[in-house]
Amino acid sequence: MSAAIDSKLTPKDFTSEQEVRWCPGCGDYAILKSVTRVLADVGARPERTVFVSGIGCSSRFPYYVETYGFHTIHGRAPAIATGLKLAQPDLDVWVVTGDGDGLSIGGNHLLHALRRNVGLKILLFNNEVYGLTKGQYSPTSRRGTRTPSTPYGSIDTPVVPGLFALGAGARFIARGIDVDKQGLEAVLAAAHGFDGAAFVEIFQNCIVYNDNVFAAFTEKEHAPDAQLRVEHGKPLVFGEDGSKGLRLDPRTLSLSIVDAKERPDEVLVHDETNATLAQLLLGLGPPEFPVALGVIYRNPAPRFEQEFVARHPTQMKRTAKIADALRQTSTWVVE
Amino acid sequence: MIDHNLFESDSVVVRFAGDSGDGVQLMGTQFVGATALAGKDFGTFPDYPAEIRAPAGTTYGVSAYQIHLGAGPITTAGDKPQVLVAFNPAALKVNLPSLDRGALIILNTDSFTSRGLQKAGYSEDPRKSGALDGFQVVEIDIATHTAEAVKSFGLSKSDAGRCKNFWALGLVQWMFGHEIASIEAWLAKRFASNDAIREANIAALRAGHAFGETAELGAAIPRWRTPRAKFPPGEYRGIRGSEALALGLAAAGELADRPVLFCSYPITPASPLLHRLAQMGAHGVGVFQAEDEIAAVCAAIGASYGGAIGVTSSSGPGIALKTEAIGLAIAAELPLVIVDSQRGGPSTGLPTKTEQSDLYQAVYGRNADAPVPVVAARSPSDCFDAAIDAVRIALRHMTPVFLLTDGYLANAAEPWRIPDIDAYPRIEAPTLDPSRGREALFERDPATLGRPWVVPGTPGLTHRVGGLEKDIRTGHISYDAANHQAMTELRARKVASVADFIPDQEVAVGASEGDLAVVGWGSTYGVLYQAVQQIARTGARVGLIHLRYLNPFPRNLGALLSRYERVLVPEMNMGQLATLLRDRLDVRPAQLNKVTGQPFLVSEVVAAIRQELASLPKAQFRAV
Ligand code: SF4
Numbered sequence: 001m002s003a004a005i006d007s008k009l010t011p012k013d014f015t016s017e018q019e020v021r022w023c024p025g026c027g028d029y030a031i032l033k034s035v036t037r038v039l040a041d042v043g044a045r046p047e048r049t050v051f052v053s054g055i056g057c058s059s060r061f062p063y064y065v066e067t068y069g070f071h072t073i074h075g076r077a078p079a080i081a082t083g084l085k086l087a088q089p090d091l092d093v094w095v096v097t098g099d100g101d102g103l104s105i106g107g108n109h110l111l112h113a114l115r116r117n118v119g120l121k122i123l124l125f126n127n128e129v130y131g132l133t134k135g136q137y138s139p140t141s142r143r144g145t146r147t148p149s150t151p152y153g154s155i156d157t158p159v160v161p162g163l164f165a166l167g168a169g170a171r172f173i174a175r176g177i178d179v180d181k182q183g184l185e186a187v188l189a190a191a192h193g194f195d196g197a198a199f200v201e202i203f204q205n206c207i208v209y210n211d212n213v214f215a216a217f218t219e220k221e222h223a224p225d226a227q228l229r230v231e232h233g234k235p236l237v238f239g240e241d242g243s244k245g246l247r248l249d250p251r252t253l254s255l256s257i258v259d260a261k262e263r264p265d266e267v268l269v270h271d272e273t274n275a276t277l278a279q280l281l282l283g284l285g286p287p288e289f290p291v292a293l294g295v296i297y298r299n300p301a302p303r304f305e306q307e308f309v310a311r312h313p314t315q316m317k318r319t320a321k322i323a324d325a326l327r328q329t330s331t332w333v334v335e
Numbered sequence: 336m337i338d339h340n341l342f343e344s345d346s347v348v349v350r351f352a353g354d355s356g357d358g359v360q361l362m363g364t365q366f367v368g369a370t371a372l373a374g375k376d377f378g379t380f381p382d383y384p385a386e387i388r389a390p391a392g393t394t395y396g397v398s399a400y401q402i403h404l405g406a407g408p409i410t411t412a413g414d415k416p417q418v419l420v421a422f423n424p425a426a427l428k429v430n431l432p433s434l435d436r437g438a439l440i441i442l443n444t445d446s447f448t449s450r451g452l453q454k455a456g457y458s459e460d461p462r463k464s465g466a467l468d469g470f471q472v473v474e475i476d477i478a479t480h481t482a483e484a485v486k487s488f489g490l491s492k493s494d495a496g497r498c499k500n501f502w503a504l505g506l507v508q509w510m511f512g513h514e515i516a517s518i519e520a521w522l523a524k525r526f527a528s529n530d531a532i533r534e535a536n537i538a539a540l541r542a543g544h545a546f547g548e549t550a551e552l553g554a555a556i557p558r559w560r561t562p563r564a565k566f567p568p569g570e571y572r573g574i575r576g577s578e579a580l581a582l583g584l585a586a587a588g589e590l591a592d593r594p595v596l597f598c599s600y601p602i603t604p605a606s607p608l609l610h611r612l613a614q615m616g617a618h619g620v621g622v623f624q625a626e627d628e629i630a631a632v633c634a635a636i637g638a639s640y641g642g643a644i645g646v647t648s649s650s651g652p653g654i655a656l657k658t659e660a661i662g663l664a665i666a667a668e669l670p671l672v673i674v675d676s677q678r679g680g681p682s683t684g685l686p687t688k689t690e691q692s693d694l695y696q697a698v699y700g701r702n703a704d705a706p707v708p709v710v711a712a713r714s715p716s717d718c719f720d721a722a723i724d725a726v727r728i729a730l731r732h733m734t735p736v737f738l739l740t741d742g743y744l745a746n747a748a749e750p751w752r753i754p755d756i757d758a759y760p761r762i763e764a765p766t767l768d769p770s771r772g773r774e775a776l777f778e779r780d781p782a783t784l785g786r787p788w789v790v791p792g793t794p795g796l797t798h799r800v801g802g803l804e805k806d807i808r809t810g811h812i813s814y815d816a817a818n819h820q821a822m823t824e825l826r827a828r829k830v831a832s833v834a835d836f837i838p839d840q841e842v843a844v845g846a847s848e849g850d851l852a853v854v855g856w857g858s859t860y861g862v863l864y865q866a867v868q869q870i871a872r873t874g875a876r877v878g879l880i881h882l883r884y885l886n887p888f889p890r891n892l893g894a895l896l897s898r899y900e901r902v903l904v905p906e907m908n909m910g911q912l913a914t915l916l917r918d919r920l921d922v923r924p925a926q927l928n929k930v931t932g933q934p935f936l937v938s939e940v941v942a943a944i945r946q947e948l949a950s951l952p953k954a955q956f957r958a959v
Contacts, residue, residue, distance in 0.1 A: 314616050
């Protein structure tokens with residue numbers, strides 16, 4: 001028996017003994033299951049894997065995975081994970097954050113982790129609400145969202161996480177749905193395989209404070225028309241039997257829907273390295289358009305921590321002695 | 336024959352002042368090098384303009400360099416200059432009020448045009464208005480002399496003008512009886528590839544030196560002689576605080592055999608440390624400029640979590656931003672060094688001015704009961720040992736540690752006997768033998784209460800840490816009431832246990848019991864030392880107790896202070912150490928507080944000590 005088979009781990013090996021404390025029915029449970037399955041599938045090693053989180057419902061995640069874990073402070077997980085990566089560039093580091101943690105209080109750190117292309121897998125659980133603090137609106141809540149802090153409806157324009165990431169210079173942007181096991185796991189595996197900052201937005205249902213907020217495209221009966229599953233090199237089609245397709249209107253530089261069966265050559269083919277296409281896809285949504293899911297943008301570039309070490313004069317090794325450094329100036333001797 | 340132009344004294348304070356473009360700082364550092372070679376002790380302080388590019392000739396564009404040299408021990412850059420070299424009217428105007436009575440002023444006359452006077456804000460030429468009465472003024476047209484000296488090298492007018500500082504330096508070297516050979520050697524190396532500039536500067540230097548020796552004016556140019564200092568034998572170098580701090584952090588990495596990750600965000604006056612460490616890669620030092628202060632401390636915490644020595648650095652306002660993350664490092668029990676280059680506040684305050692502003696912030700400045708050890712550096716060279724100390728405490732006890740310094744220390748320089756790094760004990764952190772398993776993850780060292788530093792990547796010991804309260808035994812999240820009580824007490828005991836490892840407090844100078852203990856911390860050391868020494872020499876029973884460890888205090892501090900009738904705490908704040916002494920030791924000190932952005936003068940502290948002594952009931956029986 002080979003060592004590789006010997007050491008094959010199961011999702012259970014990645015499940016910690018801690019009692020899970022999310023509300024019954026929370027979308028986080030499904031995400032946790034998918035993550036542990038993917039960790040087993042991709043052959044991750046618990047001791048080489050670290051989950052770093054901030055504050056919020058999603059940020060309890062590290063307690064439930066049997067790896068190293070650091071539950072930090074609100075919004076700062078990307079910064080802490082960046083420091084960890086500088087110390088140990090080869091660890092497998094995942095950041096788990098939410099719409100409030102990652103895009104409100106921690107927006108700055110997320111921006112910089114993405115633009116630096118730090119080798120982190122960043123999972124942003126978007127439920128468009130603050131769960132842990134009992135239901136206030138979040139930076140991804142739609143205009144008019146009524147919550148205890150916005151009884152007359154919120155008035156600010158929501159941020160689109162994927163567009164934020166693209167604007168920040170992210171090189172990997174993907175989307176999945178909490179309960180869509182297959183789609184989500186494919187995306188997580190792709191994120192794991194990406195050598196750089198992999199940003200994954202997961203539409204997560206908060207059953208207590210924002211139930212069904214994504215129903216318009218996650219419910220089974222709407223799914224075919226409301227979900228566009230993108231795949232590199234494949235036509236951008238959706239609907240029953242792939243009957244609808246997206247094409248580019250060159251006059252308005254916008255996407256429109258065509259009958260994919262009648263006019264197949266007008267249908268755009270997905271190119272995951274095309275940032276302009278990614279921008280158009282990330283901006284789509286109901287009621288007029290489907291929501292793009294899967295790996296929307298993937299365009300590798302050198303990973304920050306690798307560059308940090310490679311460009312360091314001695315690759316972070318200690319090659320000089322302090323005793324010599326103390327004398328790198330004019331000295332004089334007193335007898 | 337008495338030579339009225341030869342001055343002899345134990346020490347003398349010299350100040351060079353001019354426009355940023357006059358090369359005053361370079362002149363200062365070269366003069367210091369020659370001073371060291373002449374075997375004298377020194378203390379220096381550069382004074383840069385706050386504006387990056389202030390208009391030439393204005394008072395706010397004046398750059399200065401002060402050096403105090405002589406037999407020593409010299410512990411400050413000096414109160415009042417006895418010699419001023421002023422390159423323009425603005426430099427004269429800015430520095431005139433701080434000069435010693437009867438000081439010698441060397442004026443570069445070519446800049447005393449009506450336009451130059453006007454830019455400096457002089458409505459009348461100070462040489463004619465009586466403003467310089469009582470001073471000894473020597474007027475020299477330095478620009479013309481320099482132009483004359485370098486004319487054979489075919490330099491442009493502006494390049495020739497830039498040799499002015501070396502001409503003046505040559506003259507000053509002559510005045511102090513210093514050789515110019517070492518400066519020539521430096522110029523030869525610095526401008527090795529530019530023959531004309533090199534030769535012109537050397538010619539200017541020699542011409543300035545010869546001017547003192549031979550010019551008709553020569554007899555009128557005063558000379559100064561100070562004795563050599565009595566240094567203990569050894570190999571010496573000059574050192575600035577920021578350099579010592581950077582070397583100390585790198586040395587701590589070597590002593591701990593771990594990489595140092597310095598994560599910082601630019602801020603005045605902390606940035607020189609960032610720049611210096613960026614050049615120390617070969618010592619296993621990595622520098623990360625983060626997106627903000629919070630990210631900087633967080634990245635340092637992440638680095639420590641990964642097994643490196645995480646260090647962050649800032650000044651008061653930036654430290655405030657880091658506060659929440661420091662609490663996280665306390666809760667997660669991770670080592671971290673926070674270097675605080677203090678400056679005047681609150682808010683943006685006085686970014687370039689020195690203030691002992693952050694003792695409260697370091698000791699008390701967090702939510703909940705969140706104790707942190709605090710150490711402070713007292714002199715430029717002391718930054719080296721203070722940095723090693725801070726790292727040692729952080730690793731030994733698995734805790735964040737504050738290291739307090741300030742802009743004065745960062746920029747000031749002094750001679751330093753190069754330490755023998757092999758004589759320093761290695762820096763150890765608590766570890767865990769993996770065979771002991773997860774049950775032992777939070778078994779603390781009984782003496783230091785540090786938990787084992789188990790880093791990601793270690794097989795068999797996966798576990799979670801974080802900011803939530805954890806079970807004292809297992810490390811799992813715990814909201815248990817008794818456990819929180821126990822953890823809070825443990826964190827307090829852990830920091831208190833630092834006192835078991837630090838040396839007893841000693842008296843820096845003066846009496847070790849008696850009438851008055853002067854208690855200080857940080858960069859006031861030099862001034863307090865001179866002041867106490869001066870008074871102690873008169874027979875007064877005054878001692879200086881200068882604290883390196885501010886939290887916790889050395890175990891014997893209370894007993895030591897009780898050996899004096901009174902305690903005086905001079906501070907460049909409104910009484911932060913005084914509060915701490917009342918709080919921790921129930922000592923009720925008298926205070927001397929100054930927040931002008933300027934360091935204490937020795938004379939101010941001497942006056943305060945005298946006043947304190949005079950108020951003692953027994954004072955009348957003692958000759959003070
Ligand atoms: S509040 Fe919402 S997001 Fe948080 S655990 Fe409950 S259901 Fe999940």
